[in-house]
Amino acid sequence: MPVIRVQDKVLQMHSGDVLEAVCTDPGALNDIPAWSRINGHEVLETRSEDDLYYVVVRIGDG
Amino acid sequence: MSKQRKAVALISGGLDSLLAVRVMQEQGIYVEGINFFTGFCVEGHTHAIRKKDRNKPKRNNALWCAEQLGIKLHILDIIEEYKQVLFNPRYGYGANLNPCLDCKIFMVKKAKEWMEAHDFDLIITGEVIGQRPMSQRKDTMPVVQRDSGVTDRLLRPLCARNLPETLPEREGWVKRDGLYDFSGRTRKPQMALAKKFGFEDYAQPAGGCCFLTDKQYAVKLTDLWQSRGAREYELDDIMLLKVGRHIRPAPNYKLIVAREEGEGKFLQGYKRQYPQLRVISHGGPLTLVDGKLSADDLQLAARIVARYCQGKMEPEVEMEYIDTSGHVQPMKVVPLGPMDVKPEWML
Numbered sequence: 151m152p153v154i155r156v157q158d159k160v161l162q163m164h165s166g167d168v169l170e171a172v173c174t175d176p177g178a179l180n181d182i183p184a185w186s187r188i189n190g191h192e193v194l195e196t197r198s199e200d201d202l203y204y205v206v207v208r209i210g211d212g
Numbered sequence: 213m214s215k216q217r218k219a220v221a222l223i224s225g226g227l228d229s230l231l232a233v234r235v236m237q238e239q240g241i242y243v244e245g246i247n248f249f250t251g252f253c254v255e256g257h258t259h260a261i262r263k264k265d266r267n268k269p270k271r272n273n274a275l276w277c278a279e280q281l282g283i284k285l286h287i288l289d290i291i292e293e294y295k296q297v298l299f300n301p302r303y304g305y306g307a308n309l310n311p312c313l314d315c316k317i318f319m320v321k322k323a324k325e326w327m328e329a330h331d332f333d334l335i336i337t338g339e340v341i342g343q344r345p346m347s348q349r350k351d352t353m354p355v356v357q358r359d360s361g362v363t364d365r366l367l368r369p370l371c372a373r374n375l376p377e378t379l380p381e382r383e384g385w386v387k388r389d390g391l392y393d394f395s396g397r398t399r400k401p402q403m404a405l406a407k408k409f410g411f412e413d414y415a416q417p418a419g420g421c422c423f424l425t426d427k428q429y430a431v432k433l434t435d436l437w438q439s440r441g442a443r444e445y446e447l448d449d450i451m452l453l454k455v456g457r458h459i460r461p462a463p464n465y466k467l468i469v470a471r472e473e474g475e476g477k478f479l480q481g482y483k484r485q486y487p488q489l490r491v492i493s494h495g496g497p498l499t500l501v502d503g504k505l506s507a508d509d510l511q512l513a514a515r516i517v518a519r520y521c522q523g524k525m526e527p528e529v530e531m532e533y534i535d536t537s538g539h540v541q542p543m544k545v546v547p548l549g550p551m552d553v554k555p556e557w558m559l
Contacts, residue, residue, distance in 0.1 A: 151249055153272065154289050174481050177272065184275040188284055201477055 152178040153185045156207070160191070165211050168194065173203045182207065217385040218242045218332040219367070220323055223285060224421045225273030227402050227414045228338030228370060233281050234409050235369040236336055239386045243336070245285040246326060247274040248319050250294040251450045252423045273415040280411065290322065291447055298424070299443050303355075306345065308430035310422060313355065316347040320360035327365070334380045339368045340402075341375070341395040350374075370394045370402070423454060432458050432559045439463060439503070448485065452500075455479065457520075458559040461512055465503025466559075469520055472497075484536055489517045492542075493530035496521025501533075511545065516557075518547035 152173040159169060171182055176198070182205040183193045190210035197204050219236050223229045223245035233243050278285035297318045301311030316339075323335045339348050347356065353375065357366050364379040367386070372378070373393035381388045394401045406414060423429040432453045437443045439460070455478055457469040467489070470476035476498040479488075486500040499517045510533060518529040524547045533541040 151287070151289075153275070154249060154287050157287060158289075174478075180271040181275055184271065184279050185285070185287075188275070188278050188282075 151175070151181075152205075153181040156182050156205075157185065160189075160207075160209055163209050165209055167209045169207045169209065171205045171207070173205070174201065176203055178203045178205060216240075216242055217334070217380070218244070218330075219334045219336045219380075220327050220330070220332045221245045221283075221336045222319060222323055222338070223247045223274045223277055224338070225275075225277055225415055226338065226421065227399075227406060227411075228340060228343075230277045230281065230338070230411065230414055231402060231405050231409070232336050232338040232369045233277075233283060234411075235391065236367075236386070237281070239390050241334075241386060243281070243283050244330075244332075245274070245278050245281075245283050246323055247285055247287045248290050248294075248322065249287055250315075250422070251291045251447050252294075254421050254423060277414075286326070288322065288326075290318075293322075294318070295445070302359075303352075306425065308425055308427050309433055310424040310430075312344060312347040312425075313352055315422075316356050317359045320356055320362055320366060324360060324362045324365075333385065334365045334367055334378075335362055336367050336369055338370060341371045343395075343397055367391075423450075428559075429453060435460060435466075435559050439466065448482070452479075452482070452502075456500075459516060459553075459557050460559055461516060461554075461557045462509060465501060465505050465509055465513065467513055467516060468500040468502060469517060470497040470499065483534070487536055488532075488534045489514055490532045490534065491518065491521040491523070491529060492532055494521045494523030494526070496523070496529075510543075514543050514545040515548045516553060518545050519550075519553055521547070523547065 152171055152175055156171050163169060179196050183196060186193050186207050192208040192210060193205065194208055195206040219241050221229060221233045221243050236243050275285055297311055297314050301314040303313040306312050320335060327335055341348060341350050357363055367378045367380050370392045371394050372391035373388065374395055380386045436445060436449060452468060455475050457471055459467040459469060468479060470479050479498050479500050482500055486502055489499040489501060497520050501513060505513060514531050518524060521529060523529040527546065528544050529547055531543045531545060533543060
């Protein structure tokens with residue numbers, strides 16, 4: 151589940167860092183932004199290309 | 213000034229947990245949510261979206277609920293730990309392979325650990341007495357409290373007035389008359405409360421949140437264990453059971469046939485783990501092969517897959533068998549007739 155991977159990765163990062171998640175699950179385009187919003191992170195970009203789904207997140211202070 | 217009390221809520225993504233949290237928020241309790249990912253969750257399954265499901269919101273409802281409530285949500289990966297719950301449920305299974313009571317005990321126990329580690333005060337759930345046949349009965353609800361060790365720090369806001377007072381009520385952290393007395397399988401009180409709180413869009417309150425309650429899924433999982441001679445699984449195994457048509461023509465192998473494009477794309481992601489059968493001469497489903505095939509097995513497997521392609525009525529169909537290293541073996545086969553696919557092969 152992509153959002154769990156993102157959640158675990160963010161724990162190792164710092165405020166202001168940028169994370170790009172590359173996913174095969176189309177649900178990631180909804181789930182990662184939703185998770186980011188409720189946890190105080192900023193979604194910079196979402197896009198899909200060739201059956202892959204990209205979400206770019208800037209880590210917040212939370 | 214009294215201390216701000218903090219609750220951790222078990223969030224499934226359904227209406228009940230949504231309401232339970234809002235009831236607590238109305239009483240001034242600070243709430244954060246926990247959602248458990250067992251691998252069997254219906255909520256987490258957005259990989260292989262079928263056409264019939266495309267009108268449904270492609271979202272994880274636990275996250276969606278958290279956003280509606282304005283709370284943080286922590287998604288906990290419990291895939292490995294959950295195996296012991298599934299393999300050895302003290303209180304047995306429900307109608308299928310669902311160990312609901314043990315599952316609830318396990319999740320509340322994990323929530324208790326989280327509560328203690330993060331200095332929270334209580335746990336809340338959206339449980340309602342009589343709503344589920346195993347884990348939400350008046351006689352089993354105290355079992356959850358006892359076996360999880362949480363005792364009276366577990367509060368069920370939607371049915372609390374049908375249960376003995378809990379610590380948060382006795383201590384005055386929450387007012388008992390601000391809690392509810394829902395019971396039974398009717399959903400009307402929840403829907404009325406949702407309306408009162410202004411929730412118009414929420415996950416439909418029907419069906420389970422876990423594939424283990426699904427009869428067909430349980431059949432496939434049982435077959436997986438039988439074929440391996442042991443009750444074991446990895447995440448990919450149980451994800452694949454959610455997708456495609458599963459056909460076992462012989463004990464030594466199984467075919468996973470995509471039913472449509474979304475599933476085909478999903479199965480394509482397993483090309484380095486499982487050999488594939490592809491139809492070349494006609495449109496047809498991507499198929500994974502789970503098991504070792506003899507030459508005769510391969511012929512039969514290819515003929516079965518050809519049965520599901522657009523050339524199923526043709527005298528011959530061209531196919532490819534692609535092993536996990538990418539080596540391609542061209543094949544020409546006669547599709548099986550409609551009566552030749554034996555019902556007992558279908559899982």
